[in-house]
Amino acid sequence: MRNIFQRLAAIALSAVAATTLVVLTGSVVASEISDAMVAEFQVGIEPAFTAQQGRDLWHNKTAEGRSCTSCHGDSLKRIGRHEKTAKLIEPMAPSVNSERLTSRKKINKWLLRNCKWTYRRECTAAEKGPILLWLSQQ
Numbered sequence: 418m419r420n421i422f423q424r425l426a427a428i429a430l431s432a433v434a435a436t437t438l439v440v441l442t443g444s445v446v447a448s449e450i451s452d453a454m455v456a457e458f459q460v461g462i463e464p465a466f467t468a469q470q471g472r473d474l475w476h477n478k479t480a481e482g483r484s485c486t487s488c489h490g491d492s493l494k495r496i497g498r499h500e501k502t503a504k505l506i507e508p509m510a511p512s513v514n515s516e517r518l519t520s521r522k523k524i525n526k527w528l529l530r531n532c533k534w535t536y537r538r539e540c541t542a543a544e545k546g547p548i549l550l551w552l553s554q555q
């Protein structure tokens with residue numbers, strides 16, 4: 418029969434295992450960061466953003482033929498390619514790339530850069546909100 422110490426050790430071990438699981442699988446999900454950002458972009462704007470708006474914005478081509486797909490490609494679940502440098506870009510969909518949309522700093526940095534590249538101006542909150550909402554659901 419196992420003594421009390423063995424039983425305590427077993428309990429402690431399973432607690433550690435459970436905690437590790439939470440850390441590995443559930444600590445930072447894309448929607449935690451992006452949901453907060455979408456809510457902030459929504460302030461003062463009505464009606465509520467929809468994912469469909471984000472999807473349309475993502476695909477809309479400018480007069481010069483640029484869009485978010487120029488580098489991120491046609492499928493968010495596949496690797497993209499930078500239109501100018503040909504550098505590969507990891508998939509954008511959080512469902513296949515768990516690092517996506519987990520850092521506010523990174524999201525802001527790239528939204529700024531990529532909007533300037535695509536539209537030659539910064540994006541508005543009414544553009545960033547729906548795009549983030551849609552991206553976070555992919």
Ligand code: HEC
Nearest residue numbers: 484485487488500506507517518519524527531532534535
């Ligand atoms: C000129 C090429 C290019 C275009 C066009 C482009 N992107 Fe990107 N994007 C990148 C690169 C490069 C990265 C950073 C590399 C990486 O994270 O793998 C990136 C990263 C991002 C990220 C960061 C995601 C994260 O959390 O890791 C977001 C958000 C994003 N892009 C949104 C957009 C949107 C919205 C558009 C259209 C307005 C767009 N991108 C158009 C090249 C581009």
